[in-house]
């Protein structure tokens with residue numbers, strides 16, 4: 087018992103351990119009473135049985151809590167390492183460019199506006215990383231509140247495709263759609279918009295110029311299915327299992343210097359699952375990938 091409490095302390099999570107202890111106060115008190123009975127040599131077999139069961143319950147609970155704490159600690163460390171690493175580059179760029187602007191009064195207008203543009207893009211990059219980090223930590227702690235409404239998913243797809251086209255045009259990548267007729271289905275349009283954005287931005291990010299991305303929607307066995315199909319590098323079979331985990335930057339790297347944190351697919355998996363849906367990918371190495379999600383019609 088003492089050893090287990092020390093483990094909790096070692097985990098440096100006093101808040102959780104004290105909460106657990108509060109919940110178990112009665113059981114601990116009961117065990118103390120039983121110890122007293124044993125000391126007074128008045129214990130019966132049933133007293134021993136009760137105390138054994140109580141101790142077993144407590145141990146199981148503490149072992150489970152310790153495993154969860156270890157997992158949370160690992161995730162927290164990954165977060166910190168990632169944040170330090172991925173935020174340092176854009177922050178360094180912002181510092182350097184702003185210092186040039188501050189110290190060099192002879193910079194011509196064109197160079198000045200180029201530096202300001204670089205500062206803007208580095209700040210946007212940082213904001214996107216911070217938003218992803220906040221999202222995943224909120225989702226990990228079980229705070230995913232969906233604002234579900236009956237709506238037309240094709241409309242959302244068209245809207246997100248338009249946003250994607252602004253970026254894909256710069257890389258000379260074409261986005262086409264093949265949308266089937268869909269009934270209105272319940273979904274959170276901001277959250278599913280995030281899923282589409284990630285699929286589409288990945289397809290653009292990891293594909294080369296001159297390729298085509300096709301977005302399809304259809305009804306499949308009582309579910310609405312949305313697919314984003316690209317002609318990018320494809321995904322090696324041994325990486326498929328890792329794709330939807332946190333901080334997974336795999337062998338496909340951005341073809342146009344875009345940011346890559348490895349959080350997008352982990353976030354969208356949680357969003358699709360919160361809709362009671364399914365997420366997946368089919369891919370042929372060297373030919374392309376099709377990411378899809380399905381959500382129930384009702």
Ligand SMILES: Nc1ncnc2c1ncn2[C@@H]1O[C@H](COP(=O)(O)OP(=O)(O)OP(=O)(O)O)[C@@H](O)[C@H]1O
Pocket residue numbers: 218284288289292316318319320321329334335336337338339345346347348349350351352375
């Ligand atoms: N369409 C795709 N084609 C090939 N590889 C892909 C594709 N989409 C994702 N990947 C691989 O999976 C990894 C994880 O994707 P994910 O969307 O989670 O992160 P990211 O795009 O690298 O960063 P973020 O989405 O956080 O900005 C990518 O780094 C890439 O290696």
Ligand SMILES: [Mg+2]
Pocket residue numbers: 284287288349350351
């Ligand atoms: Mg992504």
